[in-house]
Amino acid sequence: MTTLTTTPRTDGYFMPAEWARHSQTWMVWPQRPDNWRDNGAPAQAAFAEVARAIAHFEPVTVCATAEQFLAARAALDHPRIRVVEMSTDDAWVRDTGPTFVIDGKGGLRGVDWTFNAWGGLEGGLYADWRRDDQVALKILEIERCDRYRTEGFVLEGGSIHVDGEGTLITTEECLLNRNRNPQLSREQIENVLREHLAVDTVIWLPHGLYNDETDGHVDNFCCFVRPGEVLLAWTDDAANPNYERCQAAMAVLRSARDARGRPMKVHRMPIPGPLHATAAECAGVAPLVGSQPRDPSIRLAGSYVNFLIVNGGIVAPAFDDPLDAEAERILRECFPEHEVVMVPGREILLGGGNIHCITQQQPAP
Numbered sequence: 001m002t003t004l005t006t007t008p009r010t011d012g013y014f015m016p017a018e019w020a021r022h023s024q025t026w027m028v029w030p031q032r033p034d035n036w037r038d039n040g041a042p043a044q045a046a047f048a049e050v051a052r053a054i055a056h057f058e059p060v061t062v063c064a065t066a067e068q069f070l071a072a073r074a075a076l077d078h079p080r081i082r083v084v085e086m087s088t089d090d091a092w093v094r095d096t097g098p099t100f101v102i103d104g105k106g107g108l109r110g111v112d113w114t115f116n117a118w119g120g121l122e123g124g125l126y127a128d129w130r131r132d133d134q135v136a137l138k139i140l141e142i143e144r145c146d147r148y149r150t151e152g153f154v155l156e157g158g159s160i161h162v163d164g165e166g167t168l169i170t171t172e173e174c175l176l177n178r179n180r181n182p183q184l185s186r187e188q189i190e191n192v193l194r195e196h197l198a199v200d201t202v203i204w205l206p207h208g209l210y211n212d213e214t215d216g217h218v219d220n221f222c223c224f225v226r227p228g229e230v231l232l233a234w235t236d237d238a239a240n241p242n243y244e245r246c247q248a249a250m251a252v253l254r255s256a257r258d259a260r261g262r263p264m265k266v267h268r269m270p271i272p273g274p275l276h277a278t279a280a281e282c283a284g285v286a287p288l289v290g291s292q293p294r295d296p297s298i299r300l301a302g303s304y305v306n307f308l309i310v311n312g313g314i315v316a317p318a319f320d321d322p323l324d325a326e327a328e329r330i331l332r333e334c335f336p337e338h339e340v341v342m343v344p345g346r347e348i349l350l351g352g353g354n355i356h357c358i359t360q361q362q363p364a365p
């Protein structure tokens with residue numbers, strides 16, 4: 001593995017869309033007791049179900065700490081799931097793993113963004129994120145992929161989505177937040193995205209979903225379903241704290257043109273809930289100084305948009321909510337060529353994210 005001093009764009013590499021063929025998907029086994037209740041046991045069962053659902057379509061590699069390696073291996077008993085030992089701080093490989101880039105000629109490399117636990121000392125979610133900042137490097141070592149490191153430029157994979165044809169969507173709430181790259185202007189941040197993902201057009205939504213622990217990651221709010229078409233989390237209820245956010249996003253998307261000059265077709269995905277953790281669920285978390293507060297009064301940022309596209313399938317969260325069936329119907333309509341599999345997402349949501357946040361696709365070169 002070599003760390004390159006050029007950029008993907010200058011080398012002819014770009015980030016493909018999530019629906020481009022994958023060679024595998026990466027996950028990290030959850031364990032930290034100040035984020036996952038009951039020492040992680042219910043989350044581990046939920047992650048195992050997600051891993052098995054993905055393995056139905058493509059190989060999966062799950063990284064587990066030395067302490068959890070044998071437990072993970074036992075729980076992930078499936079011929080297409082590989083378990084490797086890796087020390088980590090938490091389990092959000094969308095944000096800590098590499099963003100893979102390809103050149104369309106068989107080349108595969110990775111972008112290793114600087115990670116600061118979603119805000120560093122200004123609102124970050126844990127105080128020591130050094131092991132998580134090494135996850136991308138370690139994955140690229142395992143895969144023998146060359147690496148681009150954006151030293152000092154902070155970004156999480158969940159804060160961007162691309163269509164693979166030159167367009168990226170993100171949110172101002174996250175990328176322009178002063179706890180990420182306060183030294184850079186919007187134009188300078190766009191330039192880093194252009195250079196490292198080879199995109200030409202950046203569509204800036206004002207916000208992500210309300211009370212998301214990441215300062216509004218786009219992957220919990222809006223995603224591409226194909227070039228020129230997005231799926232946006234939506235509510236018509238003016239009392240929902242997401243109402244203004246949805247309206248603002250729709251206004252941007254209605255006037256946007258993508259890198260190929262296309263207007264955006266917007267599909268609406270209802271927001272489940274309101275969802276809240278129970279007192280018993282909160283009591284199972286063992287907080288440390290600085291841990292995310294867990295309280296039944298806090299509205300959870302549940303979203304059906306937080307799904308993963310895999311080879312021939314969609315793996316999406318269900319919340320045991322009356323809207324689950326409608327969400328599944330919309331996903332089938334948006335992805336008629338994919339098999340839609342709904343997997344219980346509540347335990348993952350209790351930890352602060354969902355299926356897209358805990359997975360990282362590796363495109364087939």
Ligand code: KQY
Nearest residue numbers: 092158213351352353357
């Ligand atoms: O959703 C994500 N991409 C990460 C959420 C981190 C939550 C930690 N409690």
